[in-house]
Amino acid sequence: MRFPIISSGSKISIWFSNIKELPSSGKWKEVLYNYNDIKQAGVQLTDSSIFPPILKACLAFSFRCGKSVHASLVKQGFELYPSVQNSIMDFYAKSGALSSAMGVFDYMKKKDSVSWNIIIRGHLHLGASNEGLGLFIQGREVGFEPNISTIVLVIQAYHRLQAFDDGLKFHGYLIQSGFWSLTSVQNSILSMYVDIGMVFARKLFDEVHDKDVISWTVMIGGYTQIGESLFALELFKQMVSESGIKMDGQIMVGVLKAYANLGDISMAKLVHGFIVSRNLDYDLFVGNSLIDLYCKCSDIDSAFRAFSEMPQKNIVSWNTLLSGFVRNQKYLEALMVFNLMGNEGVDLDEVTIVSLLQICKYLVHLHQCELIHSRILRKGFELNELVINSLIDAYAKCDRIIYAWRQFCQIKRRDAVTWSTMISGFTNCGMPDEAIAVYRDMHLSDENPNHVTLINILEACALSAELRRSKWAHGIAIRMGLASNVAVGTAILDMYSKCGAIDTSRRAFDQIPQKNVVSWGALIAAHGLNGLPHDALALLSEMKIHGLKPNLITALSVLSACSHGGLVEEGLFLFKELTENHGDELRLEHYSCLVDLLARAGKLDSAFNIITRIPAGMKPGASAWGALLSACRNYESTELGAGALGQVLELEPSISAGYLLASNIYAAGGSWVDASRMRWIVKERGIKMVAGYSLVHIDNKPHRFVAGDKNHPMSDELYSVIEQMHSCMKMDMRAHPPSVNHNSLYT
Structure with a gap:
């Protein structure tokens, strides 16, 4: 069998034809093979139209090959052809080599609109916004005509730079030039207006006649971004009922974010059903947004089901x-x-x-x-x-x-978050002096603190309980202009309450213009902490008068105040209200606080009954059993204390408080062997002993006096004062013996 002989002229014709036709099917490598065959055959190229597809193939396959083609063009004298120059410039711009692209552009003697569009688009596409806009202005001065893609990139550049004044002027140019009628241009301008202000964006949106899915997506996303989720969802309902536009995954992601901000689980399930009915649940981004929506609505089971049903996960x-x-x-x-x-x-x-x-x-x-x-x-x-x-x-x-x-x-460049985290860390570990030292270092490093840093330093000062230092931190808040911020103001009042300055706490509270449930709760807790339970209850009523509904944390603060103030009836009434209004929402802390309230008042059996009746799913914690155990020591209830002791040691085997309480109970009952055994266990297991202390303010400076410690420089003076007070109390008792109502002992 003999194969037909193909003449060299036919081969060249086939090569040229292939180079021009293969790009339509994306066969870039074959384009370069044909170009290489032409070069090896030593054919002299005379048709400049062959080079644009070759350069496009180089762009898809090899930057080095493109530079080689450029060099070959220069040798053959084709670099002066405008179409070839534009192709070379386009190759460099799309390869990210802007300096090479500018070199070709500057060398061009005759620049047409294609040239300007290529170089401007290249800069804007690669994020060189200022340079690209400068070239656009130069091009307009010589009368070049921008294409649609260049117009869209110019709008995006103004948006990215937040040069809104120039963007508004450009909007005027678009109206005059006729580009404004194009939907892609309208959507780009609309996206910029969203960042200028939703009022302006909505007005512009209403003026757009041919809205597409992108137009609606931009507006819904804009409302969601500024926290106006209800407006976003109203717009979505309008879109569904009026426009007849086919939904896509991108717009549903924006809608799901709006529902997530609201945290409404019933609406979340409705929109999930809508997504399934429109066959959008297969979309990966929609699936991820559904998981996020359910998590933010605290419906973890539904989040896991949505996750499990996703056909594809990343x-x-x-x-x-x-x-x-x-x-x-x-x-x-x-x-x-x-x-x-x-x-x-x-x-x-x-x-x-x-x-x-x-x-x-x-x-x-x-x-x-x-x-x-x-x-x-x-x-x-x-x-x-x-x-x-x-x-x-x-x-x-x-x-x-x-x-x-x-x-x-080890961090060389620390930002405000890093500094704040370290300050918070020292505070959390009970090291306020170190936390404040870190803040001073931050100040010296010229890093500007934010409101989180400020809150952390306020917490550190609260922990140190030093009034002078707290006033210093308050002064920082005032200088930063954040003292009236609700979160910072709440931290300030809490700080002063820890220093015992309850009047100053109230003044700090009064300086918060927009008080919320958290700030009221902090003020209530402050009064409870400082032994003013009646005032705490009065503040609860005052809070309700101002139209704010107490949450579970506020109720816990009031319960704690009643517990420490011995207001048993008030505490029981409050807990009854909580049960009626919140029911299943009550947490273990509320039951533990009720146990502490009853135990402190000596109602040990009632406290024990509360523990046994804690709802299923809540295992009584060490705080509840510890409160009962402490009361058993105070009221010498050995039998009930033994049961509470076992629970405390099981729940907190590595904490010394339970062992010490048990040792004291045994000692009070004369069981010295058991008391010694408890202390021996603490020593044998290497459990760290946490000694009790009293905090006494002298000349606005706090002094900690640890139990049994006489090494403090002022301990002699303190113990002398205590002895004098003790003697005075004894003398007063002898002079005015208390009268005993025998009938009251049995009531």
């Missing part, structure tokens, strides 16, 4: 579910999700690491925190600011402030 899906469990304090379930990630072969990223550190922080898992730290180093995440700040925070919460400080010292 790392964002896993992280959204994991962070949702953490946000809802489902830490053990979050660990199960992480284990599932490992079983599915999903590799963790920085967001996963941060969620895991949150779990370690709340569960106080130091060993797990160290394991995660080693993963951070292996993955090279130690330069990620969010990861390192979370690691510092986790170590501090695990009571390893030295580890936290070591990480902090």
Whole structure:
């Protein structure tokens, strides 16, 4: 069999034809093969139209090859052809080599509109906004005609630079030039107006006749971004009922974010049904947004079901579910999700690491925190600011402030978040002096503190309970103009209450213009802390008069005030109200506080009955049993105390308080062997003893006097005063013996 012989002329014709036709099917490599065959054949190229597809092939396949083609064009004298020059410039611009593109542009003797569009679009597309806008102005001066893609990029550049005045002027140019009638241009301008102000954006939106799905998406996203979720959802309802536009995944993501901001679970399920009915549940981004929506509505079960039903998942899906469990304090379930990630072969990223550190922080898992730290180093995440700040925070919460400080010292460039995290860490570990020292270092480093930094330093001053230092921190808040901020003002009043300056706390509260439930709750807690339970109850009534409904935390503060003030009847009445109004929402802390209220008043059997009647799903904690155990010591109830002791030691085997209480109970009952055994167990197990102390303010400076410690420089003076007071009390008792109503002993 003989093959037909193809002449060299036919080969050249085929090569040329292939180079011009193959790009339509995206066969860029074949284009370059044909070009290489032409070069090897030594054919002299005379048709300049062959070079644009060759350069496009180089753009898709090899930058080095494109430079070689450019050199070949220069040698053959084709670089003076405008179409070839534009193709070379387009190749460099799209390859990111702006300086080479500008070199070609500057060399061009005759620049047409294509040339200007290429060079302007190249700069704007690569984020060189100022340079691109400057070229656009130059081009308009010589009369070049921009195309639609250039117009859209110019609008986006004004938007990105937030040069809204220039953007408004450009809007006027678009109206004059006729570009305004194009939907893509209208949507780009609308997106810019969203950042200028939603009032202006809405007015413009209403003037647009041919709205498409992007127009609606921009407006819904704009309202959601500024927290106006109800407006966003009203617009969505209008879109569904009036426009007849086909929904897509992008607009549903914006709608789901709006529902997530509202936290309405019933509406969340309705919109989920709408998504399924429109066959949008297969969209990956919609699925991730559904998980986030359910997590923010605290419906973890539905979030997990939505996750399980997703046909396709990515790392964002896993992280959204994991962070949702953490946000809802489902830490053990979050660990199960992480284990599932490992079983599915999903590799963790920085967001996963941060969620895991949150779990370690709340569960106080130091060993797990160290394991995660080693993963951070292996993955090279130690330069990620969010990861390192979370690691510092986790170590501090695990009571390893030295580890936290070591990480902090290794950071070369610290931002306000890093400084704030370290200040918070020292405060959390009971080291206010060190926290304040870090703040002073921050001030010297010229890093500007934010309101979170300020709140952390206020908490440190509250912990030190030093009035002069607290006034210093208050002065910082005033200079920063944040003293009237509700969060900062609440921290200020709490700080003064810890110093015992309750009147100053009230004045700080009065200076908050927009008080909320948290600030009222803090003021109520302040009065309870300072032994003013009646005032705490009065403030609760005053809060209701101002139209604010107390939440569960406020109620807990009032219950605590009643407990410490001995207001049993008031506390019981309040708890009854809580049960009627909140029911299943009550947490273990509320029941523990009620137990403490009854136990302090000597109603031990009633306190024990409350413990036994705590609803299913809530296991009585050490605080409830500890309150009962402490009362058993005070009221010498050995039998009930023995049962409470077993519970406390089981729940908190590594904390000294239970053992010391037990030792004191045994000692009071004359069981010296058992009392000694409790103290021996503490020593044998290496449990850290936390001694009680009294905080006494002398000349506006706090002094801690630890129980039994006579090493304090003012201890002799203090004990002398106590002895004098004791003697005076004895003399007064002898002079005025109390009268006893025998009938009252039996009532």
